[in-house]
Amino acid sequence: MKRRIAILGSTGSIGTQTLDVIRQHPDRFEVVLLSARRSVDLLIRQAVEFDAANVVICDEARYREVADALQSRDTKVWAGVDSLCELVAMSCVDIVVGAMVGFSGLRPTLAALRAGKIVALANKETLVAAGEVVTATARAHGGVLLPVDSEHSAIFQCLLAAGENPVEKVHLTASGGPFRTWEKQRIAGATAAQALRHPNWDMGAKVTIDSATMMNKGFEVIEARWLFDLAPEQIQVVVHPESVIHSMVEFADGAVIAQLGCPDMREPIGFALAFPERLTVGNKRLDFAALGSLSFEAPDTGRFPCLALAYEALRRGGNAPCALNAANEVAVAAYLKDLISFYDIAKIAERALAGMDFVANPSLEDIFETNREIAAIADGYLR
Numbered sequence: 001m002k003r004r005i006a007i008l009g010s011t012g013s014i015g016t017q018t019l020d021v022i023r024q025h026p027d028r029f030e031v032v033l034l035s036a037r038r039s040v041d042l043l044i045r046q047a048v049e050f051d052a053a054n055v056v057i058c059d060e061a062r063y064r065e066v067a068d069a070l071q072s073r074d075t076k077v078w079a080g081v082d083s084l085c086e087l088v089a090m091s092c093v094d095i096v097v098g099a100m101v102g103f104s105g106l107r108p109t110l111a112a113l114r115a116g117k118i119v120a121l122a123n124k125e126t127l128v129a130a131g132e133v134v135t136a137t138a139r140a141h142g143g144v145l146l147p148v149d150s151e152h153s154a155i156f157q158c159l160l161a162a163g164e165n166p167v168e169k170v171h172l173t174a175s176g177g178p179f180r181t182w183e184k185q186r187i188a189g190a191t192a193a194q195a196l197r198h199p200n201w202d203m204g205a206k207v208t209i210d211s212a213t214m215m216n217k218g219f220e221v222i223e224a225r226w227l228f229d230l231a232p233e234q235i236q237v238v239v240h241p242e243s244v245i246h247s248m249v250e251f252a253d254g255a256v257i258a259q260l261g262c263p264d265m266r267e268p269i270g271f272a273l274a275f276p277e278r279l280t281v282g283n284k285r286l287d288f289a290a291l292g293s294l295s296f297e298a299p300d301t302g303r304f305p306c307l308a309l310a311y312e313a314l315r316r317g318g319n320a321p322c323a324l325n326a327a328n329e330v331a332v333a334a335y336l337k338d339l340i341s342f343y344d345i346a347k348i349a350e351r352a353l354a355g356m357d358f359v360a361n362p363s364l365e366d367i368f369e370t371n372r373e374i375a376a377i378a379d380g381y382l383r
């Protein structure tokens with residue numbers, strides 16, 4: 001039986017790499033749904049190549065264009081996020097790959113979990129903004145979250161070797177991003193173009209900027225808290241510039257299990273799609289002798305304050321991580337347009353956290369409300 005895959009955000013970095021894995025294993029997977037926000041041309045090409053049964057263009061204004069192009073085919077074309085939320089629940093979907101960018105992934109992810117689907121989650125903002133609601137929804141409806149983020153896939157793989165033994169802590173590795181060795185003053189003047197040159201990973205623009213500020217690592221700390229039910233103190237970040245160790249788990253006896261590989265997202269994607277089996281995915285293999293050594297250093301929250309802000313939001317709990325994410329989304333979008341400077345991202349996030357209306361046990365409605373409110377407030381800071 002082929003596994004039937006729905007890809008939310010099929011034209012982005014994770015989406016295209018997911019399709020590359022599927023392309024290598026046509027005997028194992030079938031694409032039943034592709035969706036994109038507005039990359040019409042690529043979405044159409046993907047629909048044709050993979051003979052997708054359903055295609056959703058989230059930007060409703062572009063529906064005609066997609067529908068006309070696919071008119072002669074069996075593919076059904078839909079528009080809008082509401083359609084997406086309905087379609088992920090279809091009985092013909094086995095695995096939903098959550099690869100949308102930012103908060104926009106929350107609704108379709110929840111819809112898939114409510115329908116008891118396996119969600120291979122790359123969209124970490126969903127867990128940052130609403131980790132408690134998302135994990136509770138999965139539990140209540142038999143939905144399953146499988147990590148696609150490389151660090152969390154690594155932890156998941158290490159935990160398979162743990163048996164019943166409790167985790168003492170996890171070590172999340174961080175590349176340190178393009179500004180790891182830069183002085184603070186130089187970082188302050190860094191442009192978006194410079195921040196987009198990530199040394200190891202080929203990723204979308206939003207997550208690449210988040211990597212440069214290390215907000216991405218902070219979000220991954222929050223993501224790990226929810227995926228693996230850990231306390232904030234159990235999650236440590238260590239900078240590891242080679243990105244060869246994808247993360248590690250430490251046990252009561254001091255033993256540490258690590259997962260290693262060349263930095264290539266197709267490896268964690270393939271692991272999530274074929275779990276518990278492993279697939280060939282066309283990635284490079286590690287050459288330890290050529291590698292020579294691996295290095296580690298402590299993260300510097302003086303130069304990368306976003307990491308500390310994420311820990312603070314996680315410790316406060318409630319809707320604080322949601323507020324942090326909302327402010328960050330607005331700030332990163334502005335930074336990508338060269339409207340603000342690098343450290344303005346942290347300043348906007350910090351101001352939003354300080355001024356927010358705290359809710360200790362937010363409902364889903366509270367989460368949407370917080371996201372709306374903080375996005376509007378952060379937008380106001382830009383003016």
Ligand code: MG
Nearest residue numbers: 149150151220
């Ligand atoms: Mg990651």
